[in-house]
Amino acid sequence: MSDSAFIPEYPTGGDELRHSRSSIIVQTRIRQSIWKIAFATLLLMAVGSATRVMNAGLACPDWPLCYGQLVPTQQMNLQVFLEWFHRLDAALIGFSTLFLAGSSWWFRHQLPRWTPWAATFALSLILVQGALGAFTVTELLRFDIVTAHLGTALLFFTTLLSIGTLLLPSSQAPAPPRPQAPKPPTLPSPLLPLTAAVFVYLQSILGGLVGSRWALHQCFGNSELCTVMNSHIIGVVPATLSCIAVIFTIWRNQNSPEFARKLAAIVGGLLVAQILLGTATFKLHLQVETLTVAHQSIGAMLLGSLVVLTSLLWRSHSVSDSQPNNANLVN
Numbered sequence: 001m002s003d004s005a006f007i008p009e010y011p012t013g014g015d016e017l018r019h020s021r022s023s024i025i026v027q028t029r030i031r032q033s034i035w036k037i038a039f040a041t042l043l044l045m046a047v048g049s050a051t052r053v054m055n056a057g058l059a060c061p062d063w064p065l066c067y068g069q070l071v072p073t074q075q076m077n078l079q080v081f082l083e084w085f086h087r088l089d090a091a092l093i094g095f096s097t098l099f100l101a102g103s104s105w106w107f108r109h110q111l112p113r114w115t116p117w118a119a120t121f122a123l124s125l126i127l128v129q130g131a132l133g134a135f136t137v138t139e140l141l142r143f144d145i146v147t148a149h150l151g152t153a154l155l156f157f158t159t160l161l162s163i164g165t166l167l168l169p170s171s172q173a174p175a176p177p178r179p180q181a182p183k184p185p186t187l188p189s190p191l192l193p194l195t196a197a198v199f200v201y202l203q204s205i206l207g208g209l210v211g212s213r214w215a216l217h218q219c220f221g222n223s224e225l226c227t228v229m230n231s232h233i234i235g236v237v238p239a240t241l242s243c244i245a246v247i248f249t250i251w252r253n254q255n256s257p258e259f260a261r262k263l264a265a266i267v268g269g270l271l272v273a274q275i276l277l278g279t280a281t282f283k284l285h286l287q288v289e290t291l292t293v294a295h296q297s298i299g300a301m302l303l304g305s306l307v308v309l310t311s312l313l314w315r316s317h318s319v320s321d322s323q324p325n326n327a328n329l330v331n
């Protein structure tokens with residue numbers, strides 16, 4: 001994929017102007033639908049966490065229908081509702097992603113070259129996710145399937161965020177760095193937030209293992225699976241240190257664009273909230289379900305913020321590399 005795929009081309013004639021306008025409209029529509037699907041995915045993961053922590057994973061005994069019906073009105077209670085709503089939201093996300101991939105191919109001439117491929121990758125993740133969702137039920141919540149289900153959901157969520165961020169128009173993209181920045185300006189590297197995102201992702205998978213094996217209860221109750229619980233506690237160290245390195249590097253670099261500073265602050269806030277929520281979940285032995293659900297959701301938001309930061313920094317580097325006379329400017 002060439003860097004120029006992200007650089008706006010300025011129209012010179014009437015046809016090009018029309019093409020550029022329709023490009024902007026198509027990109028805006030695609031981007032808006034991506035944000036909606038990403039939000040629905042965040043909600044889906046929260047509902048999935050609530051479903052598990054409230055023991056509602058098998059509240060609908062069959063798949064894909066629930067008690068053989070589209071809406072199981074007679075059996076409806078909180079647990080059935082959670083599992084049923086989880087499937088409804090998943091189906092909506094599935095169809096929206098199919099539509100997204102289809103329209104990305106249809107309008108491929110108005111979009112950066114990589115867009116239809118990235119949308120197709122997102123669609124393939126949804127297919128894997130659907131299969132894992134079905135196995136979760138048929139294999140009676142086998143822990144490795146439940147964990148893989150969370151891992152794929154997070155991968156799908158971050159793929160959407162990357163596509164949406166890279167499709168941001170230059171005007172909505174980060175403001176240029178401060179004018180007093182010394183020359184030659186160097187942007188913070190996207191590699192550091194990418195590393196932090198990988199650590200947070202792995203930490204989330206460990207968290208998924210703790211949840212799906214009920215390792216906290218097992219460890220406190222019969223001193224079993226304490227290794228699983230402890231690995232999640234030890235995993236806090238690389239995830240936290242890499243996030244702190246991101247925040248520190250961005251805040252110390254005078255050339256850091258405003259968007260990077262804001263995102264670094266968000267990463268810091270989410271990290272603190274995540275550690276506090278994890279500690280509370282641990283100390284209260286999962287008795288407050290909302291805390292566990294919030295722990296899952298904030299973890300996904302932390303991962304998402306790091307992925308958005310990585311994508312924006314990567315794009316800024318691509319633009320500045322291709323504009324030698326305008327180094328570091330993202331216009």
Ligand code: HEM
Nearest residue numbers: 049203204207208210211236239275278279282292296299
């Ligand atoms: C960067 C830091 C952290 C991240 C990204 C993270 C992420 C996660 C995720 C994604 C889950 C799965 C939730 C679910 O499936 O519903 C989880 C579970 C869990 N986490 Fe963390 N976590 C972090 C820090 C902590 C800390 C500091 C503790 C405190 C000991 C903790 C304790 C737990 C516990 C007890 C569970 C299991 C909850 C259950 O069984 O439902 N986490 N974590």
